[in-house]
Amino acid sequence: MSLQVPAAPSKPRLLSACSDEELLDGDDSEDTLRLSPSATVKDDDSELGTVVMMGWLEKYSPQGVLGFQKRWVRLEVDYLRYFEKDKEVDSKGFICTASITHVNSVGDVKFEVVTNNRTFVFRADSEARKNSWVMALHDCVAGRHPQGTVSALPTADHQGYLDFRGFKGKVYVVVAADKVFLYKTQEDQRIGVGITYINMNVGNVKETDQRSFDLTTPYRLRPFSFVAESEQQREQWVEAMRGAIDAALSNCDVAEQIWAEPSNSRCADCGAAKPEWAAINLCVVVCSQCAGEHRGLGPSISKVRSLKMDKKVWTEELIQIFLLIGNERANTFWAQNVPPSEALSAASSSADRRSFISNKYRQGKYRNYHPLFGHQRELDSALCMNVQSSDLLETLSLIFCGADVHCSTQMATWDSPLALAAAHSQSLQAELIGLNLNTELPRLDVGGASDPVHYSAPPCVSHNGFLFKTASVSRAVAERKAREEFTRRWCSLNDGCFSYYESDKSSAPNGTMKSSEIVCVAVNPPDKHGYEHTFELYSESKRLYLFGTDEADSHRSWVKSIAKSFIPPWAEPLLSLDFERIGRLKCKDGLNLQTSRVGWFALVGSTLHAHLAPGQQEELHLRRLSELSIQRDNEVIVLVKKGRTLYIEGERKLDFAGWCSAIEVAGRSGEDTLTEQQLTEDDVPVTVHSCISYITQCGLTSEGIYRKSGVNSRVAALDERFRRDARSLCLRDGENQVDDVSNTLKRFFRDLKDGGLFTQDKTFWLSTTGIQDEGQKISQYRQLLCRLPPVHKATLQALIHHLHCVQCFSERNQMQSHALAIVFGPTLFQTDGQDYSAGRAIEDLIEHYTHIFQVDEQRLKRDLEEIKYIIKLRDSLNTKFPASEPGGHFLCTVYLNEKTDEAEGSIKIPGAMTAAELCSAFLNHKLIPVKEEEFWSCWEVSDKEETERPLHYRERPLPLVHSSGTNAYLIVKNHLVMRDMVRYLADKKDVSKSGSLSFKPERNILGLDLSSFDDRYFILNSSSLRMFKDVLSNSPEREWPAKNLQVYLGIKKRLHPPTCWGLTVVCERKKHGRADRQQCYLCCTSRTEMIEWFASFYSVQNDGDVWPKEGLQRAVCPGPADLRLGNVSLIPLRGSANEMRNSVAAFSPEALAVSEVTNPGSQSGGQEGDGARLPARLIGSEMFTRVQDVSTSCRSEHLCSIIQLWSHLDVIVGF
């Protein structure tokens, strides 16, 4: 067994001391030590604090004479020690981790620990255990080596050979600080391989003879008995060892003194108990593991000292500083803004420690910024003032926020802050400044190779060989590179570096890159370039290196080796994949949108494998996501899978662009086979799902549905759109025609490759039609159905379900199953339609749908009832609002310029009418000509809220009219705001906007309005609006999805906005499963600023399309009206679910009554009860969210949303 750092060390030490066997071979039995209960026994917790890992291993004996021997092995930060038994205190041997040069996995469960002179072989009992040992050793070694300068090994106070009673010959003894080390030889001491060491805090020394003396410890029955060469030498030894005891005891005192401040008894970084180290210039007390990472930062950043060993450092002043500041207060500066996800615990991995400590002190990422940050003169003079006082924390804050400790005080006598402090008898201030005279200040912009954040020591990988290489470039390689453009290079991957040389004889590389700087490896398809096999290597410094070879094996092993060299061990499963692209990307997901982290990704076919954290891995099937949007400009890829969202952020343009293209291609439908389509979660191609949903919504009453042909050009266009990206295409009532869609669906099936829907089994299906016995026939169909691949099966069922529903309404659409079968038989079986066998098969499937597909009849019945309800709702809307035209219109009041009786006009608003059309129609009606450079637009105005906003020209005003009730009305006006917005946006290159605004949240739930307008810093980009405490904050206080926001000009005066240029922002989104409506207010300092913000929102929400390019008039030319589709459903989309319900109820009471009957068994959407009469599933918060989901791209898609909403409801289409 092996243990990671023990939480509660076992304490059977004293007991074991009594049964302790001799550690060294010996026969001395007389000279036993009587342990008195009051012996200098100390709890050894402190020592265990340095243990990284321990457990049983087998160790290969030195010359192999004894083979493998069982040893209890304990890895401490500074030493790897092995014991005969797990309870022993004195080891058989130890190796200083500082002298370990390599740790290698060898053989199955063995690993070697290599020092300069010796190799130790250990064997674990499993591969996993071996790996954890190797990793732990790597970490220890890596943590120690980077800077090389700082060694925890104290220098020797006294050393030499001594006769050791009971041991064959002499031992080399070293007294250093508070320990006594035993080595076999002096050479062993030099190379860091010894027998054991004694912590002198438990030691006792006494002379026993002229030349001999004993060192006793409570853990041993017998003392260590030494014989010196002379009495004089013995005296020197005894003095040195007593010195070590003093050191051990007095050092304990430093620690005890420091820990007297309670917060110092916990590591400032990870919280581990009894930390024995300190970063003296940073004023934090840390544990040994964190101290290791501090050392890694280098002494110019962190000066690490031991509380126990470096006794000379701990002056009275320094101790006082640590007592006065203390970890807790120090962290109010250093760790003011630590996101919970980044915080360390005592059990954190060394990789996490490394990144956290680097973030905290090297970058100062979590600092509490001094108010004067960035103002050098002010900082300097504040420092000069402050050092005359006793406020040490302020000095710390000033220094690490940029105040110059060497600045001029403008005083001749005391020309530096140090002198000034001394002159004012502030010796602690002077000490603190003195410690930081050469400190490297935190730099947030530390990035690139020196940023170890993403990097945890990978296993050692080495690989050599010739490759062909082109010159590195800083852009994607689109063109084919001929063989002549490649040069032969000797390449070598070693010691965490990838280098290429002129030849295998060259000693100096032509170029070299640390593995940690490689961010991505992409494998090109064969024959993309002159060499058959090529791969691209992307570096942190945004360079792309192209390598090629003709040998597939060499190519593969290079790709794997390079990938292995930069992938952290926990993401290594990715290496076993046959990836096209592998690398790291910044990402964040639903649980933590504030902070992004580094994830490791590999793309294989249409699957993206992601390792987001140790133990957190997942596969994202790019063709099955509910959303895949690639926003190159914002450098974000958004992946939505079953409601969970993963954002991938572009950190470096070059490799991110590569990922974008690869993911985009991978997420598209592939060949014309069913399985390579973009699929829904139910395995149905998105194209089929969209078409069926649309027909269910809009086409079930359409006469001759599926028989009539659509307009060829439109069908071709739809087909093309679906092929390009089916997921992004939203079929809209009013925009798409029923017959176009129905024909697109037929075309989809007809064009399928690989035998289409029935695969190669077509003939079996067709021959089944001939079976006379009905039962036999059905069972044959069932068998055939089971033989279909899952996607084919799901698709067939979805389609037949749909056709079954269509023929249920044949009274209206005139399409009985026979008629449908005539159409679909040849289409699905891809036959010429000469004979009816294909049709008969489809007719069988429709007729015997419930039996062949073993459908739950209750469920089918419910689905049909819901469809009836939809039809009835549509019908009732048509009759309730009769119109002269078949489309069905509403008569609405619209005002010209302002709300007065004279300006009033009534206008018919068909559901499909856009704001631009309304505007144009209204102006025509009022006989107002539209001139060039006029920005007539339709505005939604609310007197109650004192807000207004221009509708987007493509937005449909009708739902607004219904949802706003008496609160709002429509005004058509030629408003300057619109003109100024268009002008502002015309010059704006970037969609995003940032700046300070006065912010006020909506009053809380109790109606208490305690908040006032406060300054906040906002950043708007195409995906979100983020709010920060101030410009320097790293993580946003709040974040809103940009497209869920509805922004209005104006703020209620009652709220006392600081200026009259304000915006009211409404955000509706799902929160804890419920629709949540928030309202807040943003106030600007000038009209210009307000216009700019408003325009930015407007632009973001409409994807930059804010004003019709050809002008208002052109935007209103409606296409040929489809008379069947003039109507729209009337569920308004704003307001709560309640409002929606009421609003719907108001329109069609009879239709709603139907649903009461139809929906007895469905699960309730929540909060109903007061006679909700829509099916719960239609109006619950669930549905509301759907609306939010699909309407994200544009407000004007409201109507489409309704359709989409319905089509999303599985209850209707019934998959």
Ligand SMILES: [Zn+2]
């Ligand atoms: Zn710690």
